[in-house]
Amino acid sequence: MNYSLLIAIFAIYFIMVILIGYLAYKRTNSSEDFLIAGRDTNSYIMALSYGATFISTAAIVGFGGIAGKYGMGILWLAWLNVIVGIFIAFAFLGKRTRRIGHNLGSVTFPEFLGRRFNSRFIQVASGLIIFCGMPLYAAVVLIGAARFMETSLALNFSLSLLILSLIIAVYVFYGGIKGVMYTDALQGTIMFVSMAILLVFVYAKLGGVSHANMALSNMVHLYPAAAAADGGTGWTSFPTLSSPYWWNLVTTTILGVGIGALAQPSLAVRFMTVKSDKELNRSILIGGVFIALIPTTAYIVGSLSNVFFFDNFGKIAVNMVAGNIDKIIPTFISMAMPEWFVYLFLLTLIAASMSTLSGQYHTQGTALGHDIIETLHKRKLSDNLSTTFSKIGILVAIVLSLIIGLSLPGSIVALGTSLFFGVCAASFLPAYLAACYWKRATREGAIASILAGVFSSLFWLIFVFGKTATSLGICKFLTGYPMLISTMPWPYVDTMIIALPISIIFLVVVSLLTKPLDEKYLTNSFRGFNKKKVKEES
Template structure:
C-alpha cells in the first residue's frame, strides 16, 4: 500500500506540472527550448535525470554485483566524461551556437550551420529511429516496476506509464520535461543514496566494500567489455540529441558554467551510489544470491530499506526511467514533425510527442508478447538505439563545436556510425559474433571519427 501511494502521488505531481506549464509552451520556442530561460539548478537536474535512467540503478548495480571493483571504472567515466567534460567542453559553446543560428533542435542546428535542409531531415530521421528503439526498452523497464507494485499486467502498465508521460510532455513541452526531471532527479538521488547509506551500515562500511568479492569468478570478468560500457555510458552523451539540446534551454553560457558543479555532483551521487550498492549486494546476498543478477539491487532494497524505504526506492527507479523516456518523447516528436516534415506548429508537436510515447509502448508490449528467444533478440536491437544515435551524432557534434566543419563529413560519419552500431546490434540479436563484439561502441566511435576525418580532409583538398 505504501508503494502504491508513493508512486501514485509522484505520477499525479508529474501531471500537475505538465498542466501548470501549458500556457508557457504555446509557442514553438516555448515548447521546444522553454524560451531559453532555464537557470543553473534546473539545467543541472534536467541534464542529470535525462542522462541517468533506471539502467544505472538496476543494471549498473548488477554490473558491480557481478564484476566487483573492476566495474568502478564506469562511474568514474560517467562523472568525469559524461557530466563534467560535457559541460566544460560542449555546454557553453552549444548554448551559444543554438542562439547564433536560432536553432531549436540538434538537427536544425546542423541544417543551419551547413545551410542544408536535407541534412536536417537526415539527422532528424536518424534521431527518430534511434530514440524510438531506445524508448521501447525504457518503457519496458518502467512497466515492470509499475506492474509489480500495482499487481497489473505488464502490457497495461506500459500503456499507463506511456500515456501519463505523453500527456504531461504534450501539455508543457520542454517546461514539463525540465520541471518533472528535477522532481525525478531528486527522487533518484535520494533513493539510491539512502540505499547505499543503509547498505554500508549493514555490510560494515566502505572498508568492507573494498574487500567485496564479485559474484562472478575472475576468469569471467571481461575488462574489454567493461571499458566499452564505460565509454558507451559516458562519451556517448556528447552526441545524444536529448542531452545536447538541454544546453539550448539555458539563459546563457554563464548558467551552463554555474550548473557544471551541480550536474557533476548529481552524477557522482547517482552513479557511485548505484555501483557501490551493487558491491554491497555481493556481500549481503552471498549466502542467498538472486537467480538473475538484475534482481540484485531490488532484492537488496527489499532486504535493507523496509516498507517505506522500499516504496521510496521503487519510486526512484520509476522516476529514473520516466525522466529519460519523457525527454525521448519530446526529442523524437520534434525530430519527425519539426526536422523531417518541416511543420512549425505547437499543435502538431504536441500530437507527435504524444504519439511517439504511445508508439514506444506499442513496440514494448508487442515485444513482451513474443516467444522468449525472439523477445530477447528484438530487445537487443532496441538497446542498440542508444549506440545508433550516439554513433550518428558524436563525431559531427564534436567536430562542429571544435570548428572542423564539413557537410560531406557530417553526412558520411553519421551514416557510418549509425550503420556500424546497427550491424553490431543485429549481429548480437542473431547470435552472430562480429570481430571485437565486446567493444562494439568503441569500434562505432572509431569508424565514425575515421570517416569524418577522411571526408573532411578530402573536402579541404578541393
C-alpha cells in the first residue's frame, strides 16, 4: 500500500472540504442561511448538490452489488432516475416548490407542507416521520463507504463508520445547508470524474464494449443458482415475469427508488435554495448528465465484475465475496484497478457518502429543531436558538445512524435505501403533489393521506413484506406465522405499491368531504403563478 500517495490524495481533499466548510460558515449569518442557503444558490451548485445527495454509496455499492449478483436489469432504474428524479422533479415540482415556498416563507420540507395546508400538525408529524425514519437510510449509506474502507484499507468496519460520522459532523454542524451544498458541489465533481474514468477503464480492461458484454452473456451457465431460483435469467437479460426477483426489482428497486425520489425531503428542500426559475432550468441538464452517468456506471461495472473474477480467479462475483453483495464493487475495484485509482475510488465513495449523509443529517436536524421543537413552542425562536436546536438534532441523527449502522446485517444497503424511498413516497408524495397542483386539497385530506401512508407502510413491512417481516419477528410473535400472507406474489411486493394508492385515496376522498382552505390563503400561496408574471420574473 502506497501510504504517501494515499495521504497526499486525502490531505488535498480534506483541506478543500475544510476551506469550503469554513467559507460556508463565514457566509452563514442567520437561521435562513443555515436552513435554506439564503435562497440565492446558483444552478451548478444546486444541480450537483441535488445529484450528489441523490446518488450515494447505496447506488454505487448497494445497487452495484445487486447488478453483480442479478445482472443489468437494474439499468432501468438509472433511466427512471433521469426521467422522474431530474426532469419531472425539476420541471414540474421544482418551480412550484420554489415559488410556493417563497410565498409562504418556508425553509424546510415539513414547513412547506405545513404552511401550504395551514397546519402545524402536518409540519410536526412530517418532522417526526423524517427524524425517525431517515436514520435507516443514513445508516446504509454509511455502511456502503465503510465497506470499501474495510476492504481496500484493511480498516476495522466499526472504526470506518466512526471516522466517516465524525468528518461529516464537523462541516454540517457549523456550515448548515451552505456547508452541505458547497461541499456537495466539490464531491459531485469528484464522483463524476471518477466514475467516468472507471467506465472507460473497465471496458478497456475487458477488451471493449462488445467483447465485454458478449463475454458476460456467454457466462449464463455460471449464473448463481440462488439468483436463478428467484427468477433471474442471466446477467444481460430481464428476470422472469412475476418471479420473486421480478417483483423485488420492479416494485422495490425500480419503482420504489425511482418514484420515491420525488418525495425525498433532503432533495425537495434544494428547490427552495435557488433564486429563480432560470437556475432550475439550467440545473436540469447538469443534473441529468450527472444522474445518468454515475448509477449507470455502477450497474454496468457490477455486472461485468463477473467476467473479471471468472477470468482471473475462476469464480463469479457473488462467490468472491462469500455472498455479501455489498462487497462486490469494493472487492472488484481493489483487485482490478491500479492502486492510484483504488485511492481515488475510495475518495469517490467517501464523497458520495458525505454528500448524501450531510444532506440527511441537515434534514433530520432541522426536522427536530425547526419543525418539531420550534413549531411546538408556538413562538418564533431567535436565530441563535433555532440554529442551536437544529444542531442538537444533527448530533442526535449522527449518533442514531451510527448505532443502526453497527447493528445492521450484510447485503442491506440496497434494500434499506429502497424501503426508505418507498415509505417516503407513500407518506409524502400525494400531499406534496396536491400542495403544488391541487387547490381543492384540504388540511384534513393532507393529514389523512400522510397518516394513511405511514401506517399502511408500517403494517406491510411488519406483517407482509417477506424480508422485513421475517427479520423483525413481530408478526411471528403476535400471530405465530412469519408473515400474514405467504402466497405469491405478496411477500415480494414493495410497500409503496400498496401504501401509495391508499394514501392517494385518503387524500382525494377526505378532501372532497371536507371544507376547502380559505380562498385568500390559497391566493397568497399561489401568488405569481399567472403566465405573464412568471415569464417576467424568470
